[in-house]
Amino acid sequence: MTALPARDVLLTCPLDCPDACRLKVTLTRGEDSQERMTKLTGDPAHPITRGFACAKTVHYPARANHPERPLYPLKRLNAKTEAPVWGRVSWDEALDDIAARLRQVLDTRGPQGLLRYNYAGTMGLMEGTHVHALFRALGAPELDETICATAGSEAWAMGYGTRYAVDPRDVAHARLIVLWGINSLSTNSHLTPHLTAARKAGARIIAVDPYRNRTAAYADEHLKLKPGTDAALALGVMHELFAHGWTDAEYIAEATVGIEDVQQAAAEWTPARTAEVTGLDADVIRAFAQAIGTTRPTYIRVGYGMTRHEHGGTNLRAVTLLPALTGDWRHRGGGCALSASGAFKLNRTRLGGAHLIRPDTPHVNMNEYARALHPEAGLGATVIYNCNPAVVAPDAGRVRAGLQRGDLLVVVLEQAMTETAQLADYVLPATTFAEHPDLYTSYGHHFLGYNHAELAAPGEARPNSWVMQQLARRLGVTEPSVYWTVDDLLAEVLNSGHPHLAGITPERLKAEGSVPLSLPDLFLPYAHGAETPSGKVQLSPAPQHREPRAALNAEYPVRLLTPPAHHFLNSTYGVLENLNRAEGSEPCVLVHPQDAQAYGLQDAGYARLESEIGAVRRRVKVTDAAQPGTAVVEGTWWGLSAPDGTSINELTAQTLTDLGGGSTFHNTRIRLVPVEG
Ligand SMILES: Nc1nc2c(c(=O)[nH]1)N[C@H]1C(S)=C(S)[C@@H](COP(=O)(O)OP(=O)(O)OC[C@H]3O[C@@H](n4cnc5c(=O)[nH]c(N)nc54)[C@H](O)[C@@H]3O)O[C@H]1N2
Ligand SMILES: Nc1nc2c(c(=O)[nH]1)N[C@H]1C(S)=C(S)[C@@H](COP(=O)(O)OP(=O)(O)OC[C@H]3O[C@@H](n4cnc5c(=O)[nH]c(N)nc54)[C@H](O)[C@@H]3O)O[C@H]1N2
Numbered sequence: 001m002t003a004l005p006a007r008d009v010l011l012t013c014p015l016d017c018p019d020a021c022r023l024k025v026t027l028t029r030g031e032d033s034q035e036r037m038t039k040l041t042g043d044p045a046h047p048i049t050r051g052f053a054c055a056k057t058v059h060y061p062a063r064a065n066h067p068e069r070p071l072y073p074l075k076r077l078n079a080k081t082e083a084p085v086w087g088r089v090s091w092d093e094a095l096d097d098i099a100a101r102l103r104q105v106l107d108t109r110g111p112q113g114l115l116r117y118n119y120a121g122t123m124g125l126m127e128g129t130h131v132h133a134l135f136r137a138l139g140a141p142e143l144d145e146t147i148c149a150t151a152g153s154e155a156w157a158m159g160y161g162t163r164y165a166v167d168p169r170d171v172a173h174a175r176l177i178v179l180w181g182i183n184s185l186s187t188n189s190h191l192t193p194h195l196t197a198a199r200k201a202g203a204r205i206i207a208v209d210p211y212r213n214r215t216a217a218y219a220d221e222h223l224k225l226k227p228g229t230d231a232a233l234a235l236g237v238m239h240e241l242f243a244h245g246w247t248d249a250e251y252i253a254e255a256t257v258g259i260e261d262v263q264q265a266a267a268e269w270t271p272a273r274t275a276e277v278t279g280l281d282a283d284v285i286r287a288f289a290q291a292i293g294t295t296r297p298t299y300i301r302v303g304y305g306m307t308r309h310e311h312g313g314t315n316l317r318a319v320t321l322l323p324a325l326t327g328d329w330r331h332r333g334g335g336c337a338l339s340a341s342g343a344f345k346l347n348r349t350r351l352g353g354a355h356l357i358r359p360d361t362p363h364v365n366m367n368e369y370a371r372a373l374h375p376e377a378g379l380g381a382t383v384i385y386n387c388n389p390a391v392v393a394p395d396a397g398r399v400r401a402g403l404q405r406g407d408l409l410v411v412v413l414e415q416a417m418t419e420t421a422q423l424a425d426y427v428l429p430a431t432t433f434a435e436h437p438d439l440y441t442s443y444g445h446h447f448l449g450y451n452h453a454e455l456a457a458p459g460e461a462r463p464n465s466w467v468m469q470q471l472a473r474r475l476g477v478t479e480p481s482v483y484w485t486v487d488d489l490l491a492e493v494l495n496s497g498h499p500h501l502a503g504i505t506p507e508r509l510k511a512e513g514s515v516p517l518s519l520p521d522l523f524l525p526y527a528h529g530a531e532t533p534s535g536k537v538q539l540s541p542a543p544q545h546r547e548p549r550a551a552l553n554a555e556y557p558v559r560l561l562t563p564p565a566h567h568f569l570n571s572t573y574g575v576l577e578n579l580n581r582a583e584g585s586e587p588c589v590l591v592h593p594q595d596a597q598a599y600g601l602q603d604a605g606y607a608r609l610e611s612e613i614g615a616v617r618r619r620v621k622v623t624d625a626a627q628p629g630t631a632v633v634e635g636t637w638w639g640l641s642a643p644d645g646t647s648i649n650e651l652t653a654q655t656l657t658d659l660g661g662g663s664t665f666h667n668t669r670i671r672l673v674p675v676e677g
């Protein structure tokens with residue numbers, strides 16, 4: 001047998017992950033003369049990707065070629081409360097009918113009757129962001145995209161203005177590394193080589209996390225604090241910095257305002273008090289503070305994990321202010337990283353039709369989708385793309401019930417038959433990142449990425465942008481930006497005149513594929529201040545520790561954390577059998593031996609997890625990776641993979657964070673009840 005003809009192409013990974021890898025993708029022409037993605041690895045020449053893809057995305061070809069991938073427009077033939085029966089329809093038939101029904105909703109309920117629902121299934125600026133323009137042109141409500149990052153971004157903005165981060169390639173210079181509320185070995189895996197290089201050069205690595213995740217196991221030390229107590233720990237560290245004179249007076253004087261406020265707030269956070277609130281030993285807190293206070297450079301990588309609590313914004317802000325006290329921002333490799341996205345100084349004026357949002361446009365917080373779908377809220381149609389809300393949204397049981405309403409038109413643009421797609425009136429087959437052209441930024445490094453459409457779309461799959469433009473024509477939309485091509489988008493967004501984009505033209509991006517921003521070799525964005533109204537790092541108002549309103553009690557004595565799984569990306573990849581197996585074949589609840597005893601749970605037995613919102617059944621894993629009073633279920637698995645067919649978000653509430661209207665996925669209080677399998 002002769003080998004089938006194959007070629008390698010370089011493409012940027014489109015997934016919601018800070019690494020935004022440059023991937024080497026092998027395309028093989030089959031006997032049917034169709035090219036398919038057959039192998040995927042990292043581009044060895046890319047300075048961040050360094051030749052490897054993560055444990056999940058190496059399996060992207062299986063996802064792209066999945067036998068159940070929708071390849072033709074599907075129309076539902078029965079009620080959404082029943083198992084779906086699909087009929088294949090032509091694009092014209094689907095688009096004509098959808099447009100007519102949208103027109104009817106707009107005419108009878110007004111634009112507020114139509115809601116887009118989307119997140120970051122693709123991070124592409126065309127297929128992920130610009131496609132919102134249709135909804136903005138129609139005057140539909142603004143979806144506030146709060147499910148992930150806004151608590152963190154607002155917390156960062158208060159102190160620092162623009163979001164800049166330490167470049168990953170500088171991390172090897174750090175001598176102390178704190179991985180605080182992030183499972184970076186799973187969720188930011190291309191940071192790991194830099195962590196290991198720093199460690200080889202003598203750096204110590206400390207993880208701060210309520211349970212022993214992969215990253216905590218890799219670290220030299222693990223501070224297993226109680227969830228939701230990061231502000232207390234940060235204030236405790238600040239107390240010691242001030243008490244021992246470990247602050248950088250010169251930096252504070254030049255680059256910050258509000259030091260008095262912080263000093264006053266920290267005064268009461270003695271190691272003893274901090275220990276009481278965080279559950280850590282006072283000596284551990286002293287040593288941690290000393291390490292931060294006396295090691296330059298110290299690099300703190302914060303994740304979004306600690307923000308997913310009622311006071312999560314403030315908790316994160318407290319941590320991110322530490323390098324402003326130690327002056328780490330002045331040292332290569334020192335400082336803090338949440339997101340690098342602010343460095344991409346694109347012209348976003350009309351991206352996604354941002355210019356069409358009016359002051360009186362109503363807003364819907366995406367964490368409150370369950371509420372928005374309630375019959376009384378008045379929605380007549382919802383168009384879902386790049387997102388799987390039946391699984392990932394808080395209070396998912398009520399989201400599903402809302403989507404099942406007979407009087408609501410549900411249109412889902414998808415690459416997979418997700419549990420959201422199963423609830424649609426129409427499923428419209430979407431292209432993957434190899435099948436459409438797009439532009440990518442990153443929130444973990446400083447390279448722009450461009451993908452050509454290397455593969456012909458299989459079946460009748462189409463890019464989101466094509467669908468939106470077809471609907472726009474049928475609805476008589478005349479706003480020009482709705483009809484942009486990728487070339488129009490490139491010309492517009494790269495034309496900001498900002499020095500970070502100097503020399504980056506559409507032609508160069510298309511030729512080189514991955515292009516670094518024009519930053520100085522030593523990029524120290526906050527060395528002398530910040531892009532805030534005062535021009536300085538703003539320390540006031542001083543962060544405070546607050547107990548959650550949903551405090552643990554006798555009825556709900558356990559806090560449930562639901563962080564990401566190593567082998568999934570949110571719910572993407574949950575469709576793949578082998579990655580399900582790699583995660584243990586079914587979602588498990590990690591319970592500390594003390595809790596197992598207290599609630600009568602057996603290892604490998606089953607428990608019902610009951611919250612104020614709902615209940616699920618999960619297999620129990622008794623392990624001291626958890627801590628007493630805190631249980632963990634890793635991964636937003638497809639409900640289908642769970643023993644009771646439910647998503648973990650049956651349990652989570654629509655409660656918002658203190659800053660940024662963010663999600664509170666790790667704030668859930670539950671009780672654990674032993675049940676039969
Ligand atoms: N493998 C994999 N990678 C991913 C994803 C995925 O699903 N799987 N998802 C991607 C996306 S969309 C995102 S937003 C990022 C998220 O990735 P991260 O930024 O890592 O954030 P989380 O995973 O939400 O939380 C990480 C850790 O926070 C801990 N945590 C929870 N509460 C607290 C607390 O109060 N204090 C502290 N200190 N820690 C706490 C959790 O136990 C968990 O170990 O990862 C991206 N990368
Ligand atoms: N309990 C709990 N819930 C969580 C989290 C948690 O930690 N715990 N994490 C939260 C976080 S951080 C996030 S970011 C959200 C993420 O939630 P989502 O944004 O819903 O992410 P995914 O579950 O990966 O689903 C993305 C979907 O987009 C589709 N898609 C990808 N590319 C395209 C495209 O080009 N076109 C179209 N039409 N579709 C495409 C994929 O097939 C996939 O089904 O989940 C949140 N939910």
Ligand code: SF4
Nearest residue numbers: 013017020021054057
């Ligand atoms: S998911 Fe993240 S780590 Fe994996 S290939 Fe994509 S960008 Fe890289």
Ligand SMILES: [Mo]
Nearest residue numbers: 016147148149
């Ligand atoms: Mo996220």
